[in-house]
Amino acid sequence: MTKYKPLKEKEAIEYVKGIEGLFDDDAELSCNEIGDGNLNLVFHITDQNSGMGVVIKQALDHVRIADDWPLTKERVKFEYTAMKIQDELTDGMVPKVYKYDDEMALIVMEDLSSMKVMRKGLISGIKYPHFAEQISTFLSKTLFYTSDLYMAPKEKKERVKNFINPELCDITEVLVFTDPYFDAESNNINPELRPYLEKEFWRKSELRKEVTVLKEKFMTRAQALIHGDLHTGSIFIDQKTLKVFDTEFAFYGPSGFDIGAVIGNLILNYASWSGKEVSTEFKADYREYLLDTIEDIWNKFEEKFRKFWDQEAHETTKAVKGYQDYYLKQLLQDSIGMGGCKTMRRCIGMAHVEDLDGIENLSERARAQIFALKLGEIMVTRRKRLATITDFIKIVRDLTAWEDTTNM
Amino acid sequence: MTKYKPLKEKEAIEYVKGIEGLFDDDAELSCNEIGDGNLNLVFHITDQNSGMGVVIKQALDHVRIADDWPLTKERVKFEYTAMKIQDELTDGMVPKVYKYDDEMALIVMEDLSSMKVMRKGLISGIKYPHFAEQISTFLSKTLFYTSDLYMAPKEKKERVKNFINPELCDITEVLVFTDPYFDAESNNINPELRPYLEKEFWRKSELRKEVTVLKEKFMTRAQALIHGDLHTGSIFIDQKTLKVFDTEFAFYGPSGFDIGAVIGNLILNYASWSGKEVSTEFKADYREYLLDTIEDIWNKFEEKFRKFWDQEAHETTKAVKGYQDYYLKQLLQDSIGMGGCKTMRRCIGMAHVEDLDGIENLSERARAQIFALKLGEIMVTRRKRLATITDFIKIVRDLTAWEDTTNM
Structure with a gap:
């Protein structure tokens, strides 16, 4: 042996x-x-x-x-x-x-080293016109076909059992959903950001409560076999192909966590340009690209998910009028909320992202981090008011306009 | 061997x-x-x-x-x-x-044969003054101490794994949450009830959708180790002691399912008196007793659950302002909704209860069943508007007053 x-x-x-x-x-x-x-x-x-x-x-x-x-x-x-x-x-x-x-x-x-890790591409300002199409296929297929909507109940439960993954879930529970929301030991804090955290962010009790609601969802809701860590650093991409890797966090969890990871990491990149020396035109154009991508991801995801449902859900589920609409609205709200948590933890928690930490000037970095935190916050606290992805895009635009005028 | x-x-x-x-x-x-x-x-x-x-x-x-x-x-x-x-x-x-x-x-x-199965006691019109105190202890202790609020995350997940119980969950998923809401083979239908089902009940698409939402919760939400079949036929009782038995449906599911099972079965008994030849005074008095009991169960449950939480929840959970209130409100709404499903399935689904099936005259039985179905329906469709158990008691009283005047 x-x-x-x-x-x-x-x-x-x-x-x-x-x-x-x-x-x-x-x-x-x-x-x-x-x-x-x-x-x-x-x-x-x-x-x-x-x-x-x-x-x-x-x-x-x-x-x-x-x-x-x-x-x-x-x-x-x-x-x-x-x-x-x-x-x-x-x-x-x-x-x-x-x-x-x-x-x-x-x-x-x-070996996929001929492709690029997507996060690096986004940091360089590269556009990936097929990304929304590709990732929405990955998300819709994995999240539909591993759920109770499609699987036989016994097989699905057997799979839930095989994917009880306590060690890796623990990392997420602590580093995404707990520690960033108070002055915890594990946090990794830009000293220029600390005053904002102490005077404002850590005093937001409604935010912390809503994050805890999402944490309980993460800990208890065995909806689909999720990747569990689907940020832009877990995606290889070139202009033709997309491959998802680093899947060790996989377990049966809330479907919105994967969709939220993708959206949250696009939002992190979106926020990062606030701290970078690029032209106003480039910044505006690239941000538009990111927002269009987010909108496309959700819309294409929804279209595919509905198609799979109409074709292949259990008959007794298909027969329930209005349930598909309800399910997708919940999933949108979950996704944005989870995405908000993923956004905030990268500014405060143990593990950061290069989109923000690549900004060497700590004040500039703090400016971008605060913008990311504000975006993350509204993703969590306003999620229940969202009926469509366009509603979400609108609140991002509004906050951006406000940031542009006040320069935070 | x-x-x-x-x-x-x-x-x-x-x-x-x-x-x-x-x-x-x-x-x-x-x-x-x-x-x-x-x-x-x-x-x-x-x-x-x-x-x-x-x-x-x-x-x-x-x-x-x-x-x-x-x-x-x-x-x-x-x-x-x-x-x-x-x-x-x-x-x-x-x-x-x-x-x-x-x-x-x-x-x-x-051997607990010296005690009575509670359902039989309720059918005989016996009052159990300690029941609310006893069952609220059972519910609060089992639902708090097996949840993520108290348990270490890894131990809880290990336990979730050991309690994946597909065969027994399947029974509930089909017989409680699916088949009663359409003309399914497995149903067991009083011919005098059938016209109401065909003309009204099975056409209620909002109800069926909301039941399906609760079904998904049952299938995916590993909140606590629940009994899974906590109706009044799973309880031995006398004037001093209470014992819960028949626990083979146990698994990690939504806490509201157990609380709802208790409430739903009290509601079934409540409805059953519509089809029985008893004095108006007796009926009114016993129904008051049942409503008081439901109110007490929730209030005592909540009081105990909050006490355990304040004393023994994880520090990071205790620190989250407003989360306990949120959690208990959700749990109340879940409990009433789940209770509604438990109420309705006993009128239509495969397995009935003696409270109703003991009514020999089929028209009288249908009258009580329709009342139970109407109660079950509002429990499901109005659950999200409930802030306190008193709100629920009020809608039961309102529907009862309406039933009394129209005699359905």
Whole structure:
């Protein structure tokens, strides 16, 4: 029996050589470890002859998120199992898996390094005209076909059981839904932002209450098999293709959490331009692109989701007049609310995003962070008044106009 | 290894004799099988010398709820595991368990035949002055201490996993939340009621939609370890003591489902007097007692739940201003809505209650059923407007006054 041990680069090469049919016999393999080194090892292995490459993602065992916060390697099982389901449902919108090794806590998968991590593209101001079409397909297929709307109740419950993922959920519960809303140890705070947090943000009791309502939803609502961490850093993209990766947070949770993650991260990028030296024209144009994208994502998502429902929901569900409209309105409100939480945590919580932290001047960064926090706040507190995505776009525009005039 | 087989009465005696310390050596045991014979065997075993008795509840394997609807014996495991938790949390408000035998799918437990099944007491017009106090203790303790408000997130999720109970949930999903709302095969319909169903009830699309919203909540919301079938036929009661039994439907579901089951079954009894030959005074007085009881149950439940919360919820939850009020208002609305579904299914669905089916004259029975259906309907459709239990009591009174004048 193989026993778990973290691979070294040479061992990684030997490991993939042992996978039948993966590389040619005369392959000349080179290997680089390119992970962040904290939670996972990521080996990029290339055949110098053919140019073909693979990636090994191996979980480090008993790592620590913080001093008293350990994490086991079991998370790889959730990642692999969810990827398989997503792959089947979306016809390959996730990296191909060549091998999964439970014992070694690793996945050997397709090398997508020719594509860009979407967050970096957005930071560079690149537009992705097919993104809304692509991500709405991913979202609608995974969120419909893993839900009770489509699945047989017993199979769905069996799957809920297999995806009870306490360690990774715990990270989200604490870092997204709890700690950012008070002066918690785990927070990572720009000193220029702190006065705003102390004088205003942490005193918003209605906001904190509503975030807690969303937290309970996250903790209790087994609606669909969600990716669980679908920010723009979990998406590879080029002008043709989109692949979703880093799926270890997968579990049965509220569908709005995935849609919200996408929208929230577009909103973070939207806010980030407040702290950057770019022309007014560029900023206005790129922000319009981001808002159009958000509107398109929801509208295309809704259209596809309704189509799947009309064609493939259980007959007893289809027969219920008005339920589809109700469900989608709830989902819109959930998505915007969850997106608001995802937006705010990236300004205050432990894990930030480069969209904002790439702004080196701390005052400028704080300005963009405050704008992001205000956007996140209205996403949470006004979500129940939203009937359409256009309502949401309008409140973003209003807040932007207000920010432009006051310059915060 | 013992292999599963359904016991006969003599074997049941041998079985309990084998449990060390249960009966005296010179016990003279007699045994009666008193189950309904469809899903479970229930043996009542008594020592003729000491008078001491026990009950064996054994699940029949591969029984059928309907032709194409089989049920395995695994349900006993859920019953036993939930009973153990309820016992610890409520300091013995469930029957004592002497032995659990997984292989034989049976539980040997305390004989409570000296107490009355509460439904029978209510049908006889008996008042139970301590019931609200008792059941509110059971509900508040089980629903608070098994929820995320109190439990550590990982332990709670582990428990959710262990209580994934698809077979028994399926029964509720179909028989409570689906079939009664259209002309389904499984329904069991009083011919005198059918015209009302066809001309009115089954055309209520708003009602059916709202029931489906509650159904999704039942299917997805892992809020607390609920009993899952807490009607007045699952409660033994006398003037001093209350014991909750028949816990095989236990799973992590919406807390309001248990509270609603209790309230809904009191409402069923309330409605049943419309079809019975009793004096106006008796009817008015007993109905007042039932409404007072419902009001007390909620108010005492709320008081206890808030106390547990203030004393023992997670610090980060306690710190959230306004969340407790929000949570309890939601729970009230959920409870009334779920109670409405429980009320309606007993008039139309497969499994009825003696409160109504004890009315032999079918027209009289239909009158009481229609009243129950109207009560159930407003419980579902008006639940979101309720701020207090008194609001609910008021709409019951209003509908009763209207029924009295029109005589339906």
